[in-house]
Structures are given as structure tokens and as C-alpha cells.
Amino acid sequence: MAFWEAKFEANVARDRDVRRRLRREGWDVLVVWECETEKPERLRRTLGAFLGEKR
Template identity: 60%
Template sequence: MDILAPQQRSRLMSRIRGKDTAPEMRVRQVAHGLGFRFRLHRRDLPGSPDLVFPSRQKVIFVHGCYWHRHPGCRYAYSPKSNAAFWCSKFEANVTRDRRTTRELEALGWGVLVVWECETRDTDALRKRLVEFLNNEEEGRGHDR
């Protein structure tokens, strides 16, 4: 049972941002600090990736563990109330994420998904970004 009234819950959920989140800002800061330059949220690409590196033809999505269902993550829990609604919403998010990755890869873009929980370890994040962005050969299918 939810401790908030439906109107309060709706107002609270509507305030959750899709852009410029704290995890996304951490990824941007690390990438910029490493000397990589990028564009943000290019709407002409499938899924409007969070960070776009046009010269390298690579993109990075910063996914929230809860909203995008990070497998095995403690933050990807399921709400107890209105379970059918949330299950359907989460399934649609995951399906859209997979479709977006396939579309980008078909266009020749390398795709990396950075999960919200992975942004807490700056050293590991830095290493992962360097590996992904400097690797010319690889880069495709780096989504999980």
C-alpha cells in the first residue's frame, strides 16, 4: 500500500527528470575531464542518446537502474502497489531500450549503457569510458 495519496504520488513522479540527472552529470564530468568532447541529447538519433561523440560515432546512455531495470541491481525493485501498471511500464522501457540500441548499431554507432549505480565509482567509470571511447575496432554491442 502506498503511503501517499494518488495525487501526491502523481505530482512526485512527474518531477522526475529525464535529462541532466545526477548520474548523467557525473558521466559528462568524467568524459569531459578525460578530454572527450560530445553533444547532448541529439534528437536526430534513435533514442536521443545522453552523450553523443560524433567524430567517434559512439553514444552513451545513462540509465536509471529503477526505470530501465538493471539486471540484478538492488535499485531495480518493483513497487508493491499498482504492480500491473509498473510491470507494463518497465517492460515497455526495456523493449524500447533494446530497439534503440539495435537501430543505432544498424546505423553504425557504437552504444554504451552506463547504469546509475555504476556512476558512483569514478575510477571504474573513467576506465570504462576510456576503453569504450578509445577503442576503434570495438564499441558495437557494449550495452551491458
């Protein structure tokens, strides 16, 4: 159990750092979780809003 907890915490920290670096370099970041792909119409709206605001 300790192995997986440590692995999860390391992944969370890594992802947070990557998002920070991307933002510092001028990128906009949108995180899409796999479970969000189960509702395609909602995902389309989310992506459309994210991309539409940048145009």
C-alpha cells in the same frame, strides 16, 4: 503493480529497439547505469576503454 511491470517491460523493449537501430546506423553503444557513476575511477576506465578502442 501491473502498471509498473508493464511500464518496465515497455521501457526495456524500447531501449533494446533503440540500441539495435543505432547499431544498424553504424553507432557504437555503451550503456552506463546510474549506479555505475558511484565509482568514478571504474567508470573512467570503462569509458576510456570504450572510446580508446574506437581511435
